[in-house]
Amino acid sequence: MDPVELAGFVLSLAMVYCNIKEIHWGWPLAILSSVLYGLVFWNSQLYGEASLQVMFILTALWGWHQWRKGTQSVNPDVQTVSPLKISQLNSIELKQAAAVTLLAWPVMAYFLNRYTDSDVAIWDALVTTLSLLGQYLLAKKKIENWWVWLVVNIITVGLMLVKSLWLTALLYVLFAILSYIGLKAWRTQHGR
Numbered sequence: 368m369d370p371v372e373l374a375g376f377v378l379s380l381a382m383v384y385c386n387i388k389e390i391h392w393g394w395p396l397a398i399l400s401s402v403l404y405g406l407v408f409w410n411s412q413l414y415g416e417a418s419l420q421v422m423f424i425l426t427a428l429w430g431w432h433q434w435r436k437g438t439q440s441v442n443p444d445v446q447t448v449s450p451l452k453i454s455q456l457n458s459i460e461l462k463q464a465a466a467v468t469l470l471a472w473p474v475m476a477y478f479l480n481r482y483t484d485s486d487v488a489i490w491d492a493l494v495t496t497l498s499l500l501g502q503y504l505l506a507k508k509k510i511e512n513w514w515v516w517l518v519v520n521i522i523t524v525g526l527m528l529v530k531s532l533w534l535t536a537l538l539y540v541l542f543a544i545l546s547y548i549g550l551k552a553w554r555t556q557h558g559r
Contacts, residue, residue: 372403372407375535379542380538382400387545387548389508398428401424404420413485415475419495419498419499423498426506433506433507433508437451454507454508455509455510468496472493494522517546520540521539521543
């Protein structure tokens with residue numbers, strides 16, 4: 368068993384636990400686990416996943432700031448804001464998220480097919496694109512982030528099995544379960 372993969376595994380589980388409980392310390396754990404998994408994925412020729420770890424590090428810094436200092440508009444007509452709270456996407460935000468994802472996926476797949484030796488470029492690109500969306504929604508405390516992560520985690524289990532990353536495949540099975548738990552917890556906290 369690769370000790371780097373094992374350390375990333377443990378830190379990642381702790382990170383998701385913090386996310387479910389809305390503990391902002393999950394973001395620094397995300398940074399550490401992303402560094403470790405960046406190495407694991409690069410060495411396994413999962414270049415989209417490896418580059419995604421760099422994006423996770425950057426968005427984790429932003430997400431940590433959002434969770435600690437971020438605000439949301441309560442009443443746009445009178446410019447009222449409140450601390451960031453769990454909320455849902457409105458219909459316009461949902462359409463924008465879908466459009467950006469559907470545009471970014473083929474671009475990422477083209478890039479991976481053209482410029483890397485990835486043998487799973489289309490799936491790697493889908494996971495990468497959806498993960499960026501999930502990370503953004505998590506930073507904004509949108510309930511839908513858990514649905515996105517559920518899809519990402521299920522697809523990633525298959526990718527990790529193809530690449531013989533058994534421990535990481537197990538991690539993503541656990542992530543899928545935790546995504547469902549997170550969805551239920553955030554719905555309860557949001558009152559839905």
